[in-house]
Amino acid sequence: MNAYVSTELSMIQMLDPQRHELALLQEAFLNKGGTIEVLQGPSFVPPPVRHEPPPKKKMPKPAAAKPEAALPEPTKMTLREIEREERAAIAAKDRAELVERVKKLAETMNYSQAILRTGLSRKVLFSIAKEHGFKFQPADYKGSRGQKRGVIDDANDAKLAERIKAFMEIGLTRSKAMEQTGLTFKPFIRILAKFNIDYPKRRAGPHPAFFPKAPKRQE
Template sequence: MISTELSMIQMLNPQRHKLALLQEAFLNKGGTIQVLEGPTFEPPPPRHEPPPSMKAAKPKREPPKQNWLDKMAQRDLEREERAAKRELEKSELMDRVRKLAETATYIQAELQTGLARRTLQRLAVEGGFKFQPAINNRRPQRASEAYDKKNAERIMAFKEIGLSRYQAMSRIGITHKTFSRLLLKFEIDYPIRGDVQVTS
């Protein structure tokens, strides 16, 4: 590579010699040669960028306050929900009592549900169903002495084990009127409350 460049330089020597003669002749005639400076590179001034601006946090939007119309509508909705809940509970109770009435008397239903007789009667009227009649209603109006004596023995046995009056009536399947008649007839002292002490 060096020998090739050197030969090219030597090839340009005649042209440089000719240019030097022309330059000398120009200067002899009074000409002047002005050497111009080449372009200079100045780096651009440093750029000062402003610091990034912080976005201001948006204030939290408060929920719109309910006016009196909204409050009234809310109360109406809550009232409707409560009414629907009561209707559902009443419907469930009605279905339960209707199913119970298929096999139970009023006394048995009272013991199993804890509902008063009037409530059961009202549900029966509204639902269009009837409870089973008490067992003694299927018998002749004047019960036989043997039947009364047998029930009296059962009442005394239930008293000894500590059953309440309602539980004893339910086990035997008699009404309160018949139960009271047997207590009076056989002089049985059956406590009203179910706190009878069990005796050995």
């Protein structure tokens, strides 16, 4: 601390000759009639008060409408299920229409007549009638013990013969033709004989190939 004070005093003493010389020059200037004007220092004028407008209140932004949840795109499995249900609905509608048609025919027709009209087999017609609780009309001819056979419908026999010929041309066996026409064995044979239809019987399949055995080598 003492070293700092001594340094300041030595610097002040070094400026004494300059202050003395300046005082002599000032005195000589005044003696010659000069005047020294003491200028007033700058005065501080505070800036005018600035009146700022009150800050604007920020209006809240309107909430953006939430987008509607997008429906999930149907997956492949969903599309398959939809197509399966549509096919099932169409099949059920077609089935119901077929049942109503067969039921309507059963009111006035027997199996043979319904087969000619619909092209369905006797087995299918029987299944539909049994499932939905109705029956076809009895056939025009029906044999039984002690009774004569009824009158044979030649027109119906002719239609059956045409169908049998068509089945023969496409290569159906006799059993398949009887199934499609709804005839049993005896009526089927009767129509073949009546209209001279040479319906081939089931042929035996090809014989297995025979390969002769090679002779054994003698050692």
